[in-house]
Amino acid sequence: MALNIFEHRGLPIDKQHLTWRDMVQVPISKLDDDAFTRVMIILMNGIELESIQFSRACARMNKNLQLPLAQLRRIDQHQATLINWMLGADHSPLETTIAYEQVAIEVTAAVAQTEPDPYLAQIYRFGLLEDFDHMYRYSALLDRLEGKDSNNILQSYTDVLPGRPTIYEHRAPEDDLRECYDRNKAEPLTKMHALTITAGEQQTWNYYMNIGPLFSDPLARQLYAEIAHIEEQHVTQYQCIMDPDETWLEKWLLHKANEVYNYYGCVQQEKNSRIKAIWERFLEYELGQFHFVRDIFERTENRDSQSIVPAILPEPIAFESQRDFVREVLRKEVNLRAKGTAFVDMSEESEASKIYRQRINANGVPSEIVALNYIWNPGGELNNPNRLINVNPPVTTSHLQH
Amino acid sequence: MKDSAELGLNKTPTQLHPAMTQSMVEGCEEFPPHAEAMAIDAFDMRKSYIKDSEQLGSVPIPSTLRGVVKTGVQAMQGNSPTVLIDKLGQRLAFERSGVRLYDALITKCQAAEPSLDIGVLEQFRNDEAEHFALVRDCIIAMGGDPTAQTPCADSSGVAAMGLIQVLNDPRSSIPQCVEAILIAELADVASWDLLVQIVREANLNGYIEKFQQAKLTEDHHMDTIKKWLELLTLNNDSSAGNLEDAASEEGYF
Numbered sequence: 178m179a180l181n182i183f184e185h186r187g188l189p190i191d192k193q194h195l196t197w198r199d200m201v202q203v204p205i206s207k208l209d210d211d212a213f214t215r216v217m218i219i220l221m222n223g224i225e226l227e228s229i230q231f232s233r234a235c236a237r238m239n240k241n242l243q244l245p246l247a248q249l250r251r252i253d254q255h256q257a258t259l260i261n262w263m264l265g266a267d268h269s270p271l272e273t274t275i276a277y278e279q280v281a282i283e284v285t286a287a288v289a290q291t292e293p294d295p296y297l298a299q300i301y302r303f304g305l306l307e308d309f310d311h312m313y314r315y316s317a318l319l320d321r322l323e324g325k326d327s328n329n330i331l332q333s334y335t336d337v338l339p340g341r342p343t344i345y346e347h348r349a350p351e352d353d354l355r356e357c358y359d360r361n362k363a364e365p366l367t368k369m370h371a372l373t374i375t376a377g378e379q380q381t382w383n384y385y386m387n388i389g390p391l392f393s394d395p396l397a398r399q400l401y402a403e404i405a406h407i408e409e410q411h412v413t414q415y416q417c418i419m420d421p422d423e424t425w426l427e428k429w430l431l432h433k434a435n436e437v438y439n440y441y442g443c444v445q446q447e448k449n450s451r452i453k454a455i456w457e458r459f460l461e462y463e464l465g466q467f468h469f470v471r472d473i474f475e476r477t478e479n480r481d482s483q484s485i486v487p488a489i490l491p492e493p494i495a496f497e498s499q500r501d502f503v504r505e506v507l508r509k510e511v512n513l514r515a516k517g518t519a520f521v522d523m524s525e526e527s528e529a530s531k532i533y534r535q536r537i538n539a540n541g542v543p544s545e546i547v548a549l550n551y552i553w554n555p556g557g558e559l560n561n562p563n564r565l566i567n568v569n570p571p572v573t574t575s576h577l578q579h
Numbered sequence: 580m581k582d583s584a585e586l587g588l589n590k591t592p593t594q595l596h597p598a599m600t601q602s603m604v605e606g607c608e609e610f611p612p613h614a615e616a617m618a619i620d621a622f623d624m625r626k627s628y629i630k631d632s633e634q635l636g637s638v639p640i641p642s643t644l645r646g647v648v649k650t651g652v653q654a655m656q657g658n659s660p661t662v663l664i665d666k667l668g669q670r671l672a673f674e675r676s677g678v679r680l681y682d683a684l685i686t687k688c689q690a691a692e693p694s695l696d697i698g699v700l701e702q703f704r705n706d707e708a709e710h711f712a713l714v715r716d717c718i719i720a721m722g723g724d725p726t727a728q729t730p731c732a733d734s735s736g737v738a739a740m741g742l743i744q745v746l747n748d749p750r751s752s753i754p755q756c757v758e759a760i761l762i763a764e765l766a767d768v769a770s771w772d773l774l775v776q777i778v779r780e781a782n783l784n785g786y787i788e789k790f791q792q793a794k795l796t797e798d799h800h801m802d803t804i805k806k807w808l809e810l811l812t813l814n815n816d817s818s819a820g821n822l823e824d825a826a827s828e829e830g831y832f
Contacts, residue, residue, distance in 0.1 A: 328603070
């Protein structure tokens with residue numbers, strides 16, 4: 178049943194208090210909890226961080242909004258802390274990375290299938306195949322550096338296969354720009370999707386930029402440098418989608434609606450009752466924050482907030498394996514490249530991106546080095562009894578469609 | 580807190596998801612690996628970094644000339660004065676961290692059902708603190724600065740980070756923590772053994788016997804912790820009576 182965001186008032190913001198003990202709870206079990214519990218945790222952390230980032234930017238440009246922004250940002254801070262601290266310390270940074278890529282793949286794939294705007298759906302499918310390849314490269318690193326199987330994190334929901342090779346994902350900045358939706362014509366679901374995926378990619382970029390230097394291995398350090406670079410491209414791509422003509426208050430209202438939308442999805446789908454109770458609590462918080470912003474919006478802009486946010490929010494994003502869809506996209510669209518704001522066959526790729534790649538890849542490409550001949554196997558590549566007799570030379574570029 | 584994990588719904592085995600796992604394996608046939616750039620492989624890449632690399636850092640120079648002349652002059656004239664300072668610095672840091680490792684285990688034991696003799700743990704903790712003080716005094720006598728972090732101290736600190744994580748995780752069991760402490764004690768024994776040889780070579784006669792005694796104490800720590808782990812693991816399902824019998828000799832309840 179869909180949620181009526183205007184009927185439910187949630188918890189007033191002056192009652193939204195968390196203690197340190199509330200914020201630092203018993204984390205989920207890396208071993209026993211469902212992978213999608215972790216997926217939702219990572220996604221919602223990203224949603225909260227995006228809310229904070231937006232709020233800071235908005236405060237820098239709107240003197241009169243600084244106090245209410247600061248009030249809600251403080252609650253966001255508490256929420257983000259509680260959520261992010263649900264990840265246990267037995268996750269190595271690289272294992273958490275695998276989980277981040279699982280979020281990127283499964284959530285983007287779900288979004289791509291329900292996005293009503295065909296151009297934006299194409300953007301999501303394009304980004305999806307790039308994150309899908311990151312999973313493969315990081316899985317090879319996890320297996321070969323730490324001796325661990327990424328499927329212990331993935332729980333067989335998500336494939337470990339080459340996607341659009343990361344080596345081809347580096348583009349000139351002009352080829353990462355995209356057209357935006359029209360704020361007056363776009364479906365509400367389109368706006369929720371854009372905010373959600375941008376939030377996820379932004380926190381992934383942030384995470385890689387912070388943990389990359391924690392590795393001693395130079396190959397790992399290079400791989401994080403390389404994939405963090407793609408995440409910056411992805412944030413550039415996705416943030417273009419949102420109409421820059423939306424007012425600051427309109428964007429703030431949409432952020433809050435999107436938080437309600439996503440917490441509601443988590444409440445609907447979480448199986449761990451302890452975690453579900455957190456999502457229920459924060460859904461009440463977000464409803465309270467939405468109505469707080471709604472009041473400011475309507476008083477300031479003298480507009481009905483239902484002209485921006487529908488009473489009935491769209492169906493939530495599905496948190497489930499999207500394997501078949503991802504493979505279908507892989508079969509059909511792996512050779513797509515970006516040219517300006519359009520998508521073209523690799524034969525028509527822009528010279529600017531080709532030149533850019535030649536320059537940045539001149540001293541070797543970590544994503545290629547780390548995954549040379551890598552084939553995922555249950556329990557890791559060393560667990561494949563045929564491995565020693567199955568070391569075939571890799572297929573060279575000339576034999577590929579890419 | 581339970582000493583051993585129970586059977587449960589661990590979701591990591593692929594056998595829990597046979598159809599999805601089979602699909603993953605089949606996917607590897609349809610979408611095989613390929614190489615786009617073969618100019619350099621992992622070995623060559625790492626080799627280039629190893630060759631171009633700088634060290635973690637340098638060994639600090641003894642800060643007071645007086646100290647060098649009085650006590651450390653022979654050591655400074657030995658074959659490897661930097662090794663001596665570096666290894667003393669490492670031992671100092673490791674013993675100091677060892678105190679904190681025991682602090683964490685004592686906290687865990689005090690918070691849970693008593694399964695280890697906390698008095699023994701506190702004695703071991705105090706031994707580590709005494710060893711720290713012993714090495715600190717030796718470094719000062721040589722004219723060194725015990726507040727410095729030497730390169731070996733740094734690398735052993737990195738190596739111990741996992742132990743600190745295990746011991747301070749509220750979810751880790753007593754046996755898991757004892758196993759982490761055992762890793763530290765095994766390293767401690769071998770390191771004191773080596774340090775005795777180093778101070779002997781450096782003719783630091785006033786410390787040879789003291790360091791030998793410290794090594795004997797660490798031997799006792801290691802033996803005790805090792806036996807505790809065996810008892811906690813092998814006798815996990817035994818009756819309390821058996822454990823109490825064993826505990827009377829080993830300090831285990």
